[in-house]
Amino acid sequence: MPTVDVFDMNGKVVSKMELSETIFGIKPNKVVMHMAVVNYLANQRQGTQSTLTRSEVRGGGKKPWRQKGTGHARQGSIRAPQWRHGGVALGPKPRDYSYSINKKVKRLALKSALSSKIISSNFIVLDKLSFEEYKTKQMIEVLSKLGVDKKTLIVMSEPDNKIKKSAANIPGVTTTLVNTINVYDILNHEKLIIVKDAINKIEETYKQI
Numbered sequence: 001m002p003t004v005d006v007f008d009m010n011g012k013v014v015s016k017m018e019l020s021e022t023i024f025g026i027k028p029n030k031v032v033m034h035m036a037v038v039n040y041l042a043n044q045r046q047g048t049q050s051t052l053t054r055s056e057v058r059g060g061g062k063k064p065w066r067q068k069g070t071g072h073a074r075q076g077s078i079r080a081p082q083w084r085h086g087g088v089a090l091g092p093k094p095r096d097y098s099y100s101i102n103k104k105v106k107r108l109a110l111k112s113a114l115s116s117k118i119i120s121s122n123f124i125v126l127d128k129l130s131f132e133e134y135k136t137k138q139m140i141e142v143l144s145k146l147g148v149d150k151k152t153l154i155v156m157s158e159p160d161n162k163i164k165k166s167a168a169n170i171p172g173v174t175t176t177l178v179n180t181i182n183v184y185d186i187l188n189h190e191k192l193i194i195v196k197d198a199i200n201k202i203e204e205t206y207k208q209i
Helices: 030-044 103-119 136-145 161-168 183-188 196-206
Strands: 003-007 013-018 123-126 152-156 173-177 191-195
Touching (some): 103 123
16 A cells, blocks of 8 residues: 655645555556547547638639630639639548547546556645635745646645636646546646645545446
8 A cells, every 4th residue: 555745835744644555556557548648638629620622612603714625624613622722622621539438447547647656756745735815936835845846736626716826827837626637637747746635535536446
């Protein structure tokens, strides 16, 4: 069972915490993590790109010249793809890129991502994280005392606008909630900071799975 130090906002160890072996102590599965990341990125695509076909371009209703006898190749419309300002042949049209993967694969990928942060010693547990006012400077001080100077994901159990907005202006620092955490965000950040009560929620959610 993995055991980690629990830090306060001053960067001091205040206790130790045992984590669930089945969530934070498994052997990371790189294949399912890759599947989860590709799925996440595909689902983020808007798919709104669009080009005009020859039937959608304005104009071109008249045949530019007669079929035979001009010495030119036969043409039916000046809006055909080979003409300047003509329509686009086989161009992109709006489509939905999203797809779903098996729920068990998603859960295994999340557990693998969390476990990988434990293995790489990029996992930090905070006993609590709260500010009395909106202060980016205060958030920078907390991260500095924790020895964090790289891309960091902060996971909270409940929404907290003071924390969210205090971190919003710091490059590379992202805040998220337990119910919106995903494999891409975990792997895309070097450090993972989780508030203690958020860990309890993660274990409650996934302990039976």
